[in-house]
Amino acid sequence: xxxxxxxxxxxxxxxxxxxxxxxxxxxxxxxxxxxxxxxxxxxxxxxxxxxxxxxxxxxxxxxxxxxxxxxxxxxxxxxxxxxxxxxxxxxxxxxxxxxxxxxxxxxxxxxxxxxxxxxxxxxxxxxxxxxxxxxxxxxxxxxxxxxxxxxxxxxxxxxxxxxxxxxxxxxxxx
Amino acid sequence: xxxxxxxxxxxxxxxxxxxxxxxxxxxxxxxxxxxxxxxxxxxxxxxxxxxxxxxxxxxxxxxxxxxxxxxxxxxxxxxxxxxxxxxxxxxxxxxxxxxxxxxxxxxxxxxxxxxxxxxxxxxxxxxxxxxxxxxxxxxxxxxxxxxxxxxxxxxxxxxxxxxxx
Ligand SMILES: [Zn+2]
Numbered sequence: 001x002x003x004x005x006x007x008x009x010x011x012x013x014x015x016x017x018x019x020x021x022x023x024x025x026x027x028x029x030x031x032x033x034x035x036x037x038x039x040x041x042x043x044x045x046x047x048x049x050x051x052x053x054x055x056x057x058x059x060x061x062x063x064x065x066x067x068x069x070x071x072x073x074x075x076x077x078x079x080x081x082x083x084x085x086x087x088x089x090x091x092x093x094x095x096x097x098x099x100x101x102x103x104x105x106x107x108x109x110x111x112x113x114x115x116x117x118x119x120x121x122x123x124x125x126x127x128x129x130x131x132x133x134x135x136x137x138x139x140x141x142x143x144x145x146x147x148x149x150x151x152x153x154x155x156x157x158x159x160x161x162x163x164x165x166x167x168x169x170x171x172x173x174x
Numbered sequence: 175x176x177x178x179x180x181x182x183x184x185x186x187x188x189x190x191x192x193x194x195x196x197x198x199x200x201x202x203x204x205x206x207x208x209x210x211x212x213x214x215x216x217x218x219x220x221x222x223x224x225x226x227x228x229x230x231x232x233x234x235x236x237x238x239x240x241x242x243x244x245x246x247x248x249x250x251x252x253x254x255x256x257x258x259x260x261x262x263x264x265x266x267x268x269x270x271x272x273x274x275x276x277x278x279x280x281x282x283x284x285x286x287x288x289x290x291x292x293x294x295x296x297x298x299x300x301x302x303x304x305x306x307x308x309x310x311x312x313x314x315x316x317x318x319x320x321x322x323x324x325x326x327x328x329x330x331x332x333x334x335x336x337x338x339x
Contacts (some may be wrong), residue, residue, distance in 0.1 A: 084275045170241065170305065171267040171277050174221035174312045 004033070005050045005059060006079045011072030013044040020066055025050060028062055033083050044072075049081070089119045089139035090169050091149065097162030099125060099132035107136065107164070110156050114149055116142040134162075139169070178212045178227035182272050189319040192230040194254045198295035206251060206293055209235055219271050221309045223316030226272050234313035238306045246306045252298075255290035255314055257283075266308055268322040278326045282308045 009021065018037060025032065033049030052059065056076055063074040095107055104123065111118065120139040127133035142149070149166055157164045181188055195202065205224075213222040213235055220241065224233035237249040262284030269277035285303035288310060292298050302310065312322060 086275060086277075088277060169267050170244075171269055172305065172308055172312060173217070173219045173269045173271065174223075174236075174309050 002031075002051050002053055003055070004079050004081060005052065005056065006077045006081075007046070007048045007050050007059070007063070008075040008077070009044075009046040009048075009072050011044060011070060013039050013042055014070065017044055017070065017072065018046070020070070021046070021048075021063070024062055024066065025052075028058075029053065030059075049079070049083075087117065087119055087141055088169075088171060089141050090171075091116070091140055091142065091146075092167045092169055093136075093138040093140070093153075094165040094167070095136040095138070095162060096133060097160065099127070099134040100160070103134050103160065103162060104136060106156060106160060107138070107153075110152050111138070111140065111142075114142050114144040114152060116140040116144070116149075175211055176208050177215050178208050180212065180216065180222075180226055180271050181228055182274060183321060183323070185272075187228060187230075188225065188272055188316070188321065190225060190230050191319050192225050192232050192317045195231050195233060195291070198253075198291070198293065203293060205229060206233070206235075209233070210249075213237070217271060220305075221313040222271065223313045225316050225319075232317045234310070234317065236306065236309045236313055238309050241305065244305045245303070247300055247302065250300075250310075251293050252288070252290040252310070252313075253292065253295075255288060255310070255317075257286050257311070257314070258289050258299075259287040261285045264304075264308075265327060266305075268308070268312055270312070270322055272316075273321060273323065278322065279328075280312075280322050280325045281327055282311045282325075286310065 022032065029052065031051040033051060035046065035048040037046045056078060059076050066072060067074055095103065108118065118138055118140045123134065123136040125132050125134055146166060146168055153164045153166060209222060209224065209227065212227055213219060220238045221234060221236040224231050232254045234252045234255060236252065238244050238246045239248050260283035263281050264284045265279050265281050267277050268280045286307045288300045288302065290298055315321065
């Protein structure tokens with residue numbers, strides 16, 4: 001009986017983390033599903049779906065040498081999820097402006113009121129130390145109409161003096 | 175009339191380069207009917223290419239008129255299509271009848287000048303832009319054994335390009 005687990009790893013970035021982990025999983029008969037890996041602030045995180053006949057304890061045993069040798073922390077959850085259950089985003093948002101407290105909170109609250117399900121969110125800080133600018137990208141799914149979304153965001157953009165773009169994602173199937 | 179089976183990746187036949195149509199006869203017209211039926215009766219799509227149903231000839235069908243508020247030329251049968259000029263580049267999201275359960279971002283020319291033959295071998299030409307131009311480019315890729323997977327841009331690339339627009 002095979003089970004799906006979510007492996008979440010976090011640690012100091014260094015070459016070979018992904019190779020070390022995936023080699024260990026492969027050699028122990030695990031299948032990899034979807035994965036997301038990102039480097040942020042010198043740290044490296046991995047979320048990875050793993051299908052295996054092993055139980056949680058065996059997976060912990062498998063990843064322990066890596067934890068010991070690299071200082072990377074591994075967290076393991078058994079999950080219900082499976083492959084082939086993608087949610088397609090239908091809107092993309094770009095938000096940018098002078099860095100200030102509350103941009104993420106206020107934007108995501110506004111989107112939550114529009115019943116938007118956030119699928120991806122990334123933020124960056126650019127500009128200079130004296131004049132930092134904050135840039136956020138969101139992809140999400142909602143049934144709300146574009147006009148309604150724009151109305152809500154125009155109000156927010158004015159209040160916070162930031163720029164917000166709403167771009168419908170019209171996926172082409174052909 | 176028959177609904178044809180759609181090949182799905184990793185079927186190697188999708189990587190084949192299709193040949194030009196030379197004879198515009200009844201057998202071609204019968205195939206075009208089947209291709210239309212396959213597009214209309216299958217999962218919702220705005221185009222289909224002959225190699226997707228295992229006929230390796232340079233034939234595509236495009237119809238973006240079902241999508242609201244998009245400039246279009248209606249239902250297009252394009253035989254031996256050629257892009258003679260193109261301009262600009264835009265990133266948009268694509269999926270494919272031959273690649274179930276995956277969509278990704280792809281960069282395409284924003285506007286194209288297109289030449290092709292119609293079902294009777296007459297030369298036709300179009301200027302098109304945006305979504306319709308994207309659909310034609312997606313379908314024409316199939317004629318050269320390419321999938322949108324061959325043009326994927328990562329999310330970050332997409333974001334970088336869009337950042338200060
Ligand atoms: Zn396709």
